[in-house]
Amino acid sequence: MPETTLDHQSLFKRASPLLLVAAIVLVAIIINPVREFLGGDDSWFYARMVEFTLATGKYRMDPFTAANLPVHIYLSAGIAKLFGYSLALLHCISFAFLCLAIGSFYLLVDELGHSRKVATLMALVLLASPLVLILSFAYMSDIPFVAWMLLALQLYVRGIRKDSTQLMFLGSLAAGCAIGTRQFGIAIIGGLLAVWLLSREKPRSRLMLAALAIPLLAGIAQVYAGIMYPNPMQAGCVHLIHWFYKLPLYVIFEEYFWRCSMIAQYLGMALLPLLPIAFAVPRSFWKQRIWRAPVWTLGLLACAVIIAALSLSSLQTARPEARHHGVWEPLELQWVLPDNFGQLRPVMRLFDTAGILGGATLIVLVLYWLRPNLSLRSLRPATLLLLSTFVCLFFLYVSFSQLNDTYVVEFLPFALLLVAGALRHLQQQPNLLRAATAFSVLIILAQALWLRGEAARLEAAWASTDALYHAGVQPINMVAPYDWEKYHGGFDEWVAQDPSGDPYRFLSRGWDQAQFAVQNVPSPIAPSGWRLLSIRSYRNTAFQKRYVLTLKRESAP
Secondary structure (H helix, E strand, C coil): CHHHHHHHHHHHHHHHHHHHHHHHHHHHHHHCCCCCCCCCCCHHHHHHHHHHHHHHCCCCCCCCCCCCCHHHHHHHHHHHHHHCCCHHHHHHHHHHHHHHHHHHHHHHHHHCCCCHHHHHHHHHHHHHCHHHHHHHCCCCCHHHHHHHHHHHHHHHHHHHHHCCHHHHHHHHHHHHHHHHHCHHHHHHHHHHHHHHHHCCCCCCHHHHHHHHHHHHHHHHHHHHHHHHCCCHHHHHHHHHHHHHCCCCHHHHHHHHHHHHHHHHHHHHHCCHHHHHHHHCCCHHHHHCEECCEEHHHHHHHHHHHHHHHHCCCCCCCCCHHHCCCCCCCCCCCCCHHHHHHCCCHHHHHHHHHHHHHHHHHHHHHHHHHHCCCCCHHHCCHHHHHHHHHHHHHHHHHHHCCCCCHHHHHHHHHHHHHHHHHHHHHHCCCHHHHHHHHHHHHHHHHHHHHHHHHHHHHHHHHHHHHHHHHHCCCCHHHEECCHHHHHHCCHHHHHHHHCCCCCHHHHHCCHHHHCCEEEEEECCCCCCCCEEEEEEEEEECCCCCEEEEEEEEECCCC
């Protein structure tokens, strides 16, 4: 009997990484990144930057982006030079970075001394985050940045443990790529400097010099480019930051209070797959005292604080279209999460509620972890590196002129590392880890099925619109998906004609003026006043047949 138990445990330990690979492959098969469309995010101007680089051989920031990402654009353009440019190729590049991010995170958790089962579970929880899955099938900079950052941190942690200059230099290359993908990657420099200056177990100077060399050069290059060659969006962000810090102190405090709580909520939402473990936490844990207060009391207080902060208005949610309709309504921020799951109101309520409870749990875990670790100098170099990088990253994002839900993805691995440490101390039973792993896989599959239906809808709409465009119909003379219009110059036209107005209202003018339209409908029947030109069908999430109609106006508008 002992041998059988041992064999089962050994088999589960070996199968854990294979389960992670299987989950990623299954997600790719279900959603299928080989699709010609762009979603409701900022992928369109990054794609235009790749096209410009292919056409001219030069790098140029799009006027609508504040992110300077030469590494990502040159890499994508180089791959497109080999295989040919397409939106499907850009999606595949993003998915490849997802694989790099998940693999690097798994290795990082394993490098920190956790078991393979815990490393697999944490990687699956990261994959199960709605924002991670959404952004992995878009052409945004978030997932590539997370992938480079995690690869750099994993190499640094391993290099410090093995006292390896080669590994530290490889980490330096990855960190430089992270900074070249998003300016906020300079947080890694802060983490390295903290290890060098504060750790009692300081790595040798040659290791730290090898680790810092390329990130410092990349950071200096980013700062120089931002000062000497800012584009209109970057200049606008600097102006907004300057204006913000001239506001009264109570306004700045309220905004910071809201931002921190919003980040906690989105991070807490990612803990949803760990519910089986949460329900099995021993009562003794909740009765422990942190600074003379029981853990359960601090948890309730953290929930109340998050709810209070989310109920406040902020510079991000003061817009009429983004005001809360109640505390438990979905968080109405820009843009990705509500755009993809807004039709599923119960799901959004679940995300919102799980975010508050999970965010409060993370706050309690932070307080619990700080209790015996108040001295930074007592921390191991690897722990100090991760903690300092997170703090620097958090400060940069919270202080920036805007805060979107996609930005929170960068914090998810750090939150999950905290949870992994808690799992070690709580000594959970293997059956609970298996239950949480299975629950994570179910959540991943459910989201993948929903996103597959959304991708099929958008792909059909883009294909119909492209057919009109290639037939000679100009964008101004058709009603097209917003993202298609933006990719084909809709925002440029808005800036040229009416930059003071609402860009989406400007793009919606077609229903009153255009001769052609592309419409998504449940049945292939043309609306009154329009003639049906073509029908394109697809299957929604429930595999029901839906239609995209290409229409022509029968009379003058």
